[in-house]
Amino acid sequence: MLVLKRLIAFIVTSVAVLGSGAALAASGHPEPWQLGMQQGATPVMDDIIWFHNLLVWAITAIVLFVLVLLIIVVVKFNARSNPTPSRTTHNTTIEVIWTVVPVLILVTIAVPSFRLLFFQLNAPKADVTVKATGKQWFWSYSYPDSKFEFDSLMVQEKDLKPGQPRLLAVDNEMVVPVNKVVHVLTTGADVIHAFAVPAFGIKIDAIPGRINETWFKAEREGIYYGQCSELCGKDHAFMPIMVRVVSDKDYTAWIDQAKKKYATDDSHPTAVAAVDGAH
Numbered sequence: 564m565l566v567l568k569r570l571i572a573f574i575v576t577s578v579a580v581l582g583s584g585a586a587l588a589a590s591g592h593p594e595p596w597q598l599g600m601q602q603g604a605t606p607v608m609d610d611i612i613w614f615h616n617l618l619v620w621a622i623t624a625i626v627l628f629v630l631v632l633l634i635i636v637v638v639k640f641n642a643r644s645n646p647t648p649s650r651t652t653h654n655t656t657i658e659v660i661w662t663v664v665p666v667l668i669l670v671t672i673a674v675p676s677f678r679l680l681f682f683q684l685n686a687p688k689a690d691v692t693v694k695a696t697g698k699q700w701f702w703s704y705s706y707p708d709s710k711f712e713f714d715s716l717m718v719q720e721k722d723l724k725p726g727q728p729r730l731l732a733v734d735n736e737m738v739v740p741v742n743k744v745v746h747v748l749t750t751g752a753d754v755i756h757a758f759a760v761p762a763f764g765i766k767i768d769a770i771p772g773r774i775n776e777t778w779f780k781a782e783r784e785g786i787y788y789g790q791c792s793e794l795c796g797k798d799h800a801f802m803p804i805m806v807r808v809v810s811d812k813d814y815t816a817w818i819d820q821a822k823k824k825y826a827t828d829d830s831h832p833t834a835v836a837a838v839d840g841a842h
């Protein structure tokens with residue numbers, strides 16, 4: 564009886580933990596016990612999640628089908644229950660079926676796969692452009708339309724304020740307006756880094772000497788976190804990405820204030836500017 568009670572308690576707790584994990588997945592960063600992906604905040608990520616689920620169902624159906632076939636073979640056609648095996652080597656009908664059905668399955672997968680690929684790669688016209696430069700080991704964000712640039716460093720564990728997630732919070736975050744197309748240009752100042760924000764469905768290499776481009780349109784205000792996703796050296800794990808998505812009004816206010824705070828003095832180029840000018 565006690566065992567049964569404990570088992571029921573365990574199941575109830577597990578379901579509660581998993582349920583709350585799903586609810587917390589909208590927080591813009593991973594949660595303990597979370598299953599599945601973070602909730603999408605952009606149309607691209609919504610499509611990625613949809614496509615992922617389609618593939619999971621397809622894989623599950625195929626695996627179960629093959630498993631059933633294997634069980635039938637093991638049970639019905641072993642030496643004891645089937646002492647005189649059939650001598651059949653060809654069956655045209657079944658050969659056509661096992662060629663055509665996989666082709667149809669692959670085509671069914673390929674159509675949404677290519678649609679998603681084009682959706683990700685065909686960036687709509689930009690409302691805002693931000694250049695993210697990966698450096699050992701932090702990010703610099705530059706807003707070319709407003710002519711300022713700033714560095715974004717991880718908040719050390721001892722300096723974390725309540726509510727700031729460990730290894731993800733930064734001192735100066737990238738700020739973008741909600742429901743606007745943001746182009747992210749990435750490059751590396753020293754080695755290859757990668758700019759990735761899971762809730763936006765973006766991940767793109769930041770390579771020294773060249774500019775890569777991706778885009779997102781965040782549909783919900785909030786804070787979204789990502790990390791450098793290319794092994795870039797000793798502190799690779801400590802150069803997080805933090806994006807704050809705000810209303811148009813708050814964005815304009817932030818731009819005004821940021822222009823003053825991060826004003827670049829053209830007569831005294833910083834080390835950062837010197838690196839940019841070197842290509």
Ligand SMILES: [Cu+2]
Pocket residue numbers: 697698755756757791792793794795799802
């Ligand atoms: Cu990096």
